[in-house]
Amino acid sequence: MSYPELSDKFELVSSHLRKGLQVSANLCSFYKNFKKALDTFSQQTLKSIDAFSAELPKDINSATLSRLLTSTTIHFRKFAAQQAMYSRHLQQEIIDPLELFISQINNSNTNLVNKVTPTHKQLQKAIQKMEKHKEKHIKCSSEAEKIEKQYNYNDTSEKQQKMYKQVLQYKNSAFKASEAYDKSVFDANQCWNDYDSIIPGIMADFQQNEESRIHFIKYSIEKYANYYIAYQKNINEIFEELNVALGTVNSEIDIKEFVDNHKSSSPIKREEFVSYEKWKRLQKKGNQPVFNEEDYEILGDAGIQNGKDPDLELVKAVLGYLIPFKLDPVRDSIFINSPEEDKSSEEVLDSRFYAKLSELLHTAEGRELFCDVLEHKNSNRCLEYSKITQLASLIKGMLTAMMIDGDTDSSIFCKVIFVSDKFYTENEANKKQYLASFISSHCIWSDAKRWNQAILSAIETQLENESESPLSPNKRRKIRNGLVTAIKSWTHKIPLIFQKRLADERAEKAAAYLMISQFNYHMIKLGIPVETANSIVLAACQSVNLDPERTCLLLAEVLNTKRLLVHLESPVEVSLKAREKERERFGALLPYGLAIDFLQPNECFSLVLVCKQWKNIFYHQIIKKWLTEWNLSAEKKHYLRSQAWVTLLKANIRRIEYSTYLNKISELGDIEEVIDLDVIRSYQGHQIITGQILKNILKSIAVYNPEIGYCQGMNYVAGTLYVQLQDEELVFKCLIGMIEKFQMQPLYVQSLPKLKQFFYQLDRLIGILLPDIHSLFREIGLCSGHFTASWFITVFSSILQDKPELLLSIWDLFFLEGWKIAFKVCIAILSRASREIQGKRFEDVMSLLTNINTPNCPIDVFDERFLEKVHKIDISNALLRDLESEYEHLKIRAYNKHAKY
Structure with missing residues (x-):
């Protein structure tokens, strides 16, 4: 259906188009009002947050709460900025294009209306004139007919003579009215011809404009939806940042900081008697750090005796509870709890341990200590669900502290990434849920800059570890305190086949490729969005000047099944497409094509013999059923298979003389030796294939197609063809046809x-x-x-x-x-x-x-x-x-x- 079918409804169509433009204009006005409301709200939000910031005390002594309030102001400013950006997108991407489009369509429709209006008006006048003459023609003819019936031709009286004159007058008037009506019909038809000569094109233009209007409105609303989704996503990310700040609020830390800032620096103390022995012990301590026993009273006496670090004992106590001890190969004893220690930790742990550890994780030294102990506690990877969630909570709090403090330590970042794949819990179906899934919601993983720094630091550390040159003690200590443990843990995954290639390739590029690949694996585990991961990989590859082919492989690794880019069709879509393909394939013979599934072999053979057209249509399907579904004898299947292969390759088999290329095989050079060795290794002593025949075929192919020459593996393809066809020249031609039909040349080139x-x-x-x-x-x-x-x-x-x-x-x-x-x-x-x-x-x-x-x-x-x-x-x-x-x-x-x- 199209508008040209409404050529006689010009006024109706033009009225419909005017209403459509009015609706479009109303939509544009709605977007303008909506943008105005957004702008007003953004301005009021900024004013409110400015007033709140101005009244916020500058000397507030609550560390975590102060950060939260600062984060709140930043949150609302980002919120207002997102709204302003969203408003600009509405104006630039929707309102302005919509106004311009409406103006253009209105001008186009107006021009079309003006183009057809004179002809249309002339037609209307001609139709009105024709109707008027038609009415007069009918009236005059009717009156003439009426008075003629009253006239008596046999009566010669004077009255009848007068009536005769009236009859003649009425007939004359009817004749003139008929002529006028006939002329008006001719004029009207002429106007119709003129109108019909231009109106279909006008109507087609009207339809095109209306289609453009509909699609543009749809596109505008679709753009609005996409921008709104992006806006909502950004808003959610802003709220996530605020949630992170909320998670850092700790009343104990704030109160302790307040007390520490305001307590007297030199409290008045009563004099105590100090024995000589105690004075000597104090002198021996010298400048060694003295730990505050009150802070670590929850550890008991063992935590601060015998020179033990109470921070280390605290971390070991908490992680010993969350990750029970399990016998494992020899590890650094400083980090491994004894079975006795972990046995005590199996009891319910005092909540003060977590509070103290959370406070410790707000320091760089505490984070490093926590990661070192955690890294050496991976002997037992399966944890209880409650314990892995507690461990994830501690790690997320530590990551939040890193973000608040602006800590960009790549070693901590890498170690967290490493352990995220080491610990897991099992559900009722014995499915593993790794620690990565519990911490993947943290916003630190969307920081591409951290990932890039971590990748480059890991690559640099890996290269330093593989270097044969001795390192200075300072440099060795720096590496030990950095990424070396995580890198060693990662590189055990690197296949030996790749490590052997380092001798043949540039070690730096190979190590960089492998390390980025390992980070890819962890980015997928942590649920990094595809685009973010792609940008991280591209930046890393550019930083180490990785070649494009390896870069492409790394980008391909980023994709996974949860974020599939290709479209997977539903069963309904597959079924509909299959039915459509069947209609295209069989056409008018569709019933016969569908009936093949229910026919016997001899009945299908009858279909092929009807005519050449039927053979071309049904051959492929029947051959498929013969070869794959019906249980034919070995002899029949061998004969049928040979015929089918040759027939299916017939369009690609060229008319070439096999002997021509066979006579040139002496010109091959080194390739000839490679072919001889491959044939000996693959088909030596075969019952059907002789080595010389296979060598002749492969060498002739190398002469025929010098771009390919010979690729290892082609001997098996040629050998399989020969086992079936058992004709040297036919195999040569079929191999050429096979390479062309299935585009195998790019499979064999260098x-x-x-x-x-x-x-x-x-x-x-x-x-x-x-x-x-x-x-x-x-x-x-x-x-x-x-x-x-x-x-x-x-x-x-x-x-x-x-x-x-x-x-x-x-x-x-x-x-x-x-x-x-x-x-x-x-x-x-x-x-x-x-x-x-x-x-x-x-x-x-x-x-x-x-x-x-x-x-x-x-x-x-x-x-x-x-x-x-x-x-x-x-x-x-x-x-x-x-x-x-x-x-x-x-x-x-x-x-x-x-x-x-």
């Missing part, structure tokens, strides 16, 4: 761009479909690129040589449906191996996955139900395209950032 894309897509699919395995891989530093290269390059032919029927069935699906089958097989393999690899180390997981179909593998992945598992996995081409676009976007972002700097 830089392997398509293989890197596949690694990214598979990692994301693991995150979507196998979240538990995804978490394990992130924890141990493993990605799909470590073990799936041969799977993709050889399309699983390298690992399934001893299971030819399964391999050929997978290839059937691959020829029919493309690369999504390869991803389904990968996910099926990992799904079947998930129980065996859970909780394992990097080396163990790598050993299992790289020997997935060998006698050393502890599980039978490729059993008789494996293909059934593959069919159940839901991976669509649309999802793969979305992931490919996502990967390209990250590459562009990484390269642009690299180019910028």
Whole structure:
């Protein structure tokens, strides 16, 4: 339906458009009034907070409460600033564009109305004139007919003669009225022609303007909603900052500070008798710090005797209660509580311990001591729920104190990040909930500057630790007091395969890449927003001049399943799209296409024989059912499979002379030796394939396509084709067609761009479909690129040589449906191996996955139900395209950032 269908309703359409513009103008007025109200409220808020700040006592002696009041004023100023920014966005992004749009649409509609108005008025006049002549024509004709009926032609009287003259007069008038009416009809039709020649275009322009108005109004309201969401998010962050300040208020600290500031500096004391022995003991102490026993009376006598540090004893007492002792390999004895100490700590701890420890955490020395003890208390990682929440509360209070004091100590920040992944509690379903989830709500994690400083400090410390040059005592002490313990704890996760590469690559870049990757893992655990994490990674990569490819991989690691960028379709959407594809594929033959699912093989064969058109439409579906669903004999399936593979590749098989390229293989040089070695390693002594035939095919391919030459793994692809087709020249042509049809050339060239894309897509699919395995891989530093290269390059032919029927069935699906089958097989393999690899180390997981179909593998992945598992996995081409676009976007972002700097 369109406006040109209302060409005869010009006035109705123009009236409707005027009403629509009036509604748009009313919406614009509403936004103006709303902005005015926001501005007024912001101004009143600023005035109120200025008055409050002016009346706030400057000499208030409450440390934590003073900070809270200061935070409150800052909170309301930020609140007013956000409102002012929101108001500016309304004016600049919504009101101004809306006013301009309304003005333009109004001018356009006015011009269109003015363009058609003269013709429309002329048409209306012509219609009115025609109606008038029509009425006169009917009236005159009626009167002439009436008087003619009264006239008697046989009567020759004088009266009849007069009536005869009247008849003639009336007929003459009716004739003239008829001529006038006929002319007015002609004129009216002429006006209609003129009107019809311009009105459809005018109506189309009207419709375009109205569509633009509707979409612009929708876009304006959508922008308003987006700005409001962003505004609300900023407001929530401001409130979160205020909540952090609220959590720091401590009456004991404020009262103690007040008392300390106002008590007499030299209190009057009564003279006491001092024995000579006591005087000698005081002299021996000299300048050693004397602890206030009253402050630590809760520790008992043991806390301040034998030269023990009461601060350390306090931290050990609290953490000994929260994290009970468990026997572990040798650690620094200064930090480990004895079983006796922890046994006493199992009792309910006095609340004064927490109050005193909270006060201690407001000092830099106390925070360092707390983190050191906590870091060495990770022997027992599973905690009770109540205790892990208390531990999280202490850590969040410490982080808040750091923010209030402006403490940017990277070592404390890194150690908190490290321990957040060490302690956990288990729910009723035995699911682990890590400490990171309890402290992830703290606003310190959104501070990108802290993350950048921590990453750079960690990289620098790691490089210093790996340096062979001896360090000075001062520098060694500095490192010991900094990040060294956390870095050592992190680097045990770094795979040995990467550590070996440090000798071949620049050590600095490799260490930087690995360290940023570890921080990525912890950013995900702490729930850092994707954009924030991306900015942190980009800044870190730029600071260490990391190459774009590694930057892209790090950006890809930031993404996880909870913050998925691709669109996952609902079952209803999938079903509707499937029905639409069926209509497009079968067209008028849709009933026959749907009936194939219920037909027998011979009945389907009849459909293919009807005509060429029917064969082209139904062949793909019937072949798929023959090869994957129906239980045919081995001989029939072998023949059918060979025909199907050749037919499916026919469009990509070129008319080339195999002998031409075979005669040029002597020109290959070094590649020839590589091919010979690979063939010997892969198909030596095979019953069907002779080594010389496979060498001829691979060398001819290298001559035919010098850009690829030869890539290790192509021998398995060519060998699988030959096992099925058993024709040297046909295999050569089919291999060329296969490379072109499935765009495998980027998979085989030297830089392997398509293989890197596949690694990214598979990692994301693991995150979507196998979240538990995804978490394990992130924890141990493993990605799909470590073990799936041969799977993709050889399309699983390298690992399934001893299971030819399964391999050929997978290839059937691959020829029919493309690369999504390869991803389904990968996910099926990992799904079947998930129980065996859970909780394992990097080396163990790598050993299992790289020997997935060998006698050393502890599980039978490729059993008789494996293909059934593959069919159940839901991976669509649309999802793969979305992931490919996502990967390209990250590459562009990484390269642009690299180019910028």
